[in-house]
Amino acid sequence: MNTAYRVLFALGALLLLGSCSTDDPDGFNGFETVTITIDDRDLAVAVAETEAQRSQGLMGVTDLGGLDGMLFIFGETTETGFWMKDTLIPLDIAFFDDGGGYVDGFTMEPCVEDPCPVYRPSGSYRYTLEAPAGDLEFVDETSILTPPR
Numbered sequence: 001m002n003t004a005y006r007v008l009f010a011l012g013a014l015l016l017l018g019s020c021s022t023d024d025p026d027g028f029n030g031f032e033t034v035t036i037t038i039d040d041r042d043l044a045v046a047v048a049e050t051e052a053q054r055s056q057g058l059m060g061v062t063d064l065g066g067l068d069g070m071l072f073i074f075g076e077t078t079e080t081g082f083w084m085k086d087t088l089i090p091l092d093i094a095f096f097d098d099g100g101g102y103v104d105g106f107t108m109e110p111c112v113e114d115p116c117p118v119y120r121p122s123g124s125y126r127y128t129l130e131a132p133a134g135d136l137e138f139v140d141e142t143s144i145l146t147p148p149r
Helices: 003-019 051-056
Strands: 032-038 041-048 069-078 091-096 102-108 125-132
Touching (some): 041 125
Parallel strands (some): 041 069
Antiparallel strands (some): 091 102, 091 125
């Protein structure tokens, strides 16, 4: 094999290994990151807007890599519950309606055995924010979410 082919082979192998790397914020490949505001606090979040992204969520994530959490955006209001299947860290979850008003919130623990508990808000919502447990203590019934534009 000549030198040019060896270099191309080595570069290809490095690209393949790099694409499998977990040094990025774990599990965030393909997720857009944006800044949202809750009351007067800006939060950097990954956005889960498609069904596939919402299904993946923070499953398998152990380090948010500098992000404050993940914002789930639904095309219309919903009452779907959330669970912690294959989620490795405790999370706070806050639900917000179409206008960004607070609906409900919980602290969720990783699921260690089936069936996993389902966390259902007290009303319909359009946006959901997940963050490491304790990070959403400032969110309450007076909080307003300003979603990304």
